[in-house]
Structures are given as C-alpha cells and as structure tokens.
Amino acid sequence: MKIFQDEKxxxxxxxxxxxxxxxxxxxxxxxxxxxxETFARRWNRNTKGxxxxxxxxxxxxxxxxxxxTEKILRNRTLSKFSETNRDTVLWxxxxxxxxxxxxxxxxxxxxxxxGMKYNPDKDNYEKTLFAHEYIDxxxxxxxxxxxxxxxxxxxxxxxxxxxxxxxxxxxxRGKDEAHIKSVLVWPKNRKYVPPPKLKKDLWx
Numbered sequence: 001m002k003i004f005q006d007e008k009x010x011x012x013x014x015x016x017x018x019x020x021x022x023x024x025x026x027x028x029x030x031x032x033x034x035x036x037e038t039f040a041r042r043w044n045r046n047t048k049g050x051x052x053x054x055x056x057x058x059x060x061x062x063x064x065x066x067x068x069t070e071k072i073l074r075n076r077t078l079s080k081f082s083e084t085n086r087d088t089v090l091w092x093x094x095x096x097x098x099x100x101x102x103x104x105x106x107x108x109x110x111x112x113x114x115g116m117k118y119n120p121d122k123d124n125y126e127k128t129l130f131a132h133e134y135i136d137x138x139x140x141x142x143x144x145x146x147x148x149x150x151x152x153x154x155x156x157x158x159x160x161x162x163x164x165x166x167x168x169x170x171x172x173r174g175k176d177e178a179h180i181k182s183v184l185v186w187p188k189n190r191k192y193v194p195p196p197k198l199k200k201d202l203w204x
Contacts, residue, residue, distance in 0.1 A: 065115030154183025
C-alpha cells in the first residue's frame with residue numbers, strides 16, 4: 001500500500017522545535033501544540049490537515065499504523081499523509097471519518113501517538129495499540145470501535161475554556177461493558193456486517 005503522497009509538504013518556518021507527539025496547525029505564525037486537550041480545540045470537521053512531530057524516521061510508522069486501523073475499520077476513504085522537508089515532521093490529512101465527530105478526533109490523536117511504536121515489518125499492531133497509556137485503560141471501548149461500532153450516542157467530549165477535559169480517555173476509562181455497548185453503536189448509514197469472532201481475524 002502506498003503510504004505517502006507524491007509531493008512533499010514544505011514548511012517554511014524555522015520554528016519546528018517541539019516535543020515528540022506534538023501537533024501543528026497549518027497556520028501562520030507556525031507553532032506546535034504539545035497538549036492533546038488544547039489541540040482538540042484547534043481542529044474540527046473542516047480542518048484539511050495538520051502537522052505531527054515525531055522522532056526521525058517514525059513518519060512511515062505513524063502513517064502505516066493509521067492506515068492499518070482504517071483497514072480494520074473497513075473505511076472506504078483513507079487518511080492521507082505526506083512527508084515534509086523536515087524529517088521529524090509529518091503532514092496528516094485525516095479522512096472525513098475522523099473529522100466528522102469530536103470523539104473520533106480525540107481517538108485519532110491518541111492513535112497518532114501510539115503509531116510511533118509500530119513496526120510495519122513485524123506488523124505488531126495489537127501489541128502497539130494496547131501498550132499505549134490511553135488505549136489500555138479503554139481497551140473494551142477501543143475493541144468495540146474497531147469492530148465497527150463507531151457511532152457515539154452518549155456524552156461528547158467536554159470543553160473547559162481552551163481545553164478538552166473529557167475526550168476518549170476520560171469518557172471510557174474504567175467504564176463497564178454494558179455502558180460501552182450503550183453508547184458505541186453501529187452507524188445507521190452503514191450496512192451491518194457481523195464482526196469476526198476472533199481478534200486475529202479482525203487484525204488480518
């Protein structure tokens with residue numbers, strides 16, 4: 001599968017100093033935001049894309065991890081990724097699937113950070129996914145989401161001033177299976193396809 005778009009995204013600003021895992025809105029003046037909760041207020045369904053700061057050489061890992069996730073979800077339209085003229089910065093264009101809802105946007109930024117540990121050659125997807133500090137405590141919700149129950153009919157992420165105080169992690173950490181099933185449901189506009197019985201079938 002092709003990972004990157006043909007053309008590189010050019011960053012003209014010299015200011016790319018940021019923590020690994022930071023997010024950069026495509027705006028002038030150019031600067032990164034290292035807090036996910038703050039960045040949640042900086043992008044919405046109309047945002048075409050943003051920059052993601054990673055270690056040198058990890059851009060392909062992140063892109064491959066997201067594309068693998070979208071394959072599992074059986075999404076028809078995939079996110080797009082471009083290398084930049086800076087080898088520690090990736091350009092990310094989330095698909096409409098992620099941009100369309102606040103809860104999905106919250107999960108997407110977690111997945112970007114998780115993807116930095118992914119090894120496409122070993123395809124250690126499941127190990128990478130559940131090793132992340134915000135994924136493991138919400139494992140049941142993540143599993144249900146990946147099985148296709150992606151419509152949230154429960155509470156949306158809360159905002160407090162400039163922060164998103166209850167995103168994916170805050171809404172699903174420690175919740176029981178009954179609650180998760182009640183708020184993550186199958187989208188009405190998508191034909192129901194029974195999920196695989198075994199996890200290994202899901203990841204195939």
